Amino acid sequence: MSAALLFAVGGLTSVGIYLITARSLSQIILGFSLLGHATVLGLLVAGGAAGDAPIAGTAAVADMSNPLPQALALTAIVISFGLTVFLLALAVRQQHLTGDDQVEDDLEDQRIAQGQPAENLPEETTEEITQSIEGGIP
């Protein structure tokens, strides 16, 4: 039983990490969902063998499963829910701005790697920033 869970954790983790290395944010989000499931499953496995529901008075204490990792897992699930929604919002914003949801390289890094002087770097002007703030999300 525990071995099956461990293999599930391993499988979810490897697929999750593979997806996170992708360029497209939607794939990354899927990757994080899988990784989140893997961590929660890992916490449950860490709690030891499964038993009866840990509700006082319904079963003998010795037969109950460990409630602490379940509490930790619940907290972790709530956090990963919120973060998935945030990542989706980020992907939508990127789609509005550039038409796709690719994670782009850093301009300054590219400039230094190519040995170009700083003048060649396109800089956001004050007007552009003002526009993008006032314009909001299209």
Place this chain on the structure above:
Amino acid sequence: MSTLVVLTIAAPLVAAAGGLFWRGNTVARDAITICGLAVAMICAFVVLAEVNDSGTHVVHVGGWQPELGIVLVADLLAALILPVALAVIFVVEIFAIGQRRTVWGANPELSGPLLCVLTSGVSLAVLTGDLFTLFVAFELILVSSYVLLTNQGRPSQIRAGMTYVVMNLFASALFLFGVGFVYAATGTVNLALLTERIPELSDGVRIGLGAWFFVVFGTKAAVFPLFSWLPDSYPTAPTTITAVFAGLLTKIGIYAMIRFHTLTQMDDLGSTMLIIAGFTMVIGGLGALAQSDVKRILSFHIISQIGYMLMGLGLFTVAGIAGAIVFLIHNMPVKTVLFLVGGLIENDQGTSTLDRSGGVASRRPVLAVLFAIPALSLAGIPPFSGFVAKLAVIAAAIAEASVLIVVAALVAGALTLLSMAKIWLGVFWGPPASEITPVSVPRRYQKTMLGATGLAVCGILVISAMSGPLFDLCVRAAEDLKHPASYVSEVLS
């Protein structure tokens, strides 16, 4: 006393809720956030005084036993870090109230309340006595930082924000796995119990856990080679946000590392940490030299400075850990002030690129002074606090006869000074740039921003002047960490 400890976490959280509720009303919103941050800061100072007099104070939240419930532990280390961190945030919020009128300012409706949420997370991370609550505190800090970084929705922010979010989410997932591993190996996540149980584990498991958490906290702290997300993302945020991130976020990572790795006696990882610390210092310094933008140079300095703190920790001696703690306390305000001055330069010149600015020293001599003091302190020039901090770390390394790391630290110090000189030459000296377009800021708000920066510079001078007593306190805190028997008995009693 327990109320004061809890208030450092609860007051900013309540203020955040109030600030969001009245987000349309500028005066009420600002008053609520400032009050919340001020209450937390004052409580933190009182806690420091109390802990200094009467020793570690433990709060068992909800009256649960430490094995089951959440404990908040105000030991000397936590009590030392907390007031500095909260004072830094307080000053930045004052600055933010001035800056939000400009295009470089953060979105006023969200930034104040979210800064309060972040503050609450910082307090919780510093005070918590168990690993899982530390995870929750990190998430509280990170979630508010994600929103603060990206909420203006500018293209550069979204681009950099993605790297930042993905990198930190991955580290959080590793953190959660680590909590699972620790629970499976020891049956607890309480730090005091871990202090007893982790040293009893077999060497392989023990060092594995230590290395795992080194990677987790190392990603948050941006050590080599896990720092790439930092210089890409920090400069894109509004000044006030970058200032808070620079002053606090990476430092909380190092703080968690100091606490976890000393309490669980991971001395075997010391040499690995020293090697990584050397690379972090030198590569951060070289990276700073290669940049041509004030904010990006300062961002690479963050990485370089993290190396010094890691070096102090990696020695695993009382002197080394004390040096790391002093460095932490010195670095938080200094880094923040440098970014605030960077923001003022940006307002004055309309850009933070070195090639497009110049002559600030003659136009705005006050700015030059406000920049020079923290810059010299960061480079480790006496009599400022940076000198004391670097001296403490390097003296501890010499005492351990670790020659290579001392050489690396001195090289990194020289690189820091060089890149500071680069900023100075580019921005403050030379003829004024040909076409500058200063950002128009009403005079009243300009004064608020200058005043906040001046206040923080005064704070740095106070830390410099008090570095003797401060260092003694840090040595005591380091001794408590190195000999955790009293920590354990306080928490478990």
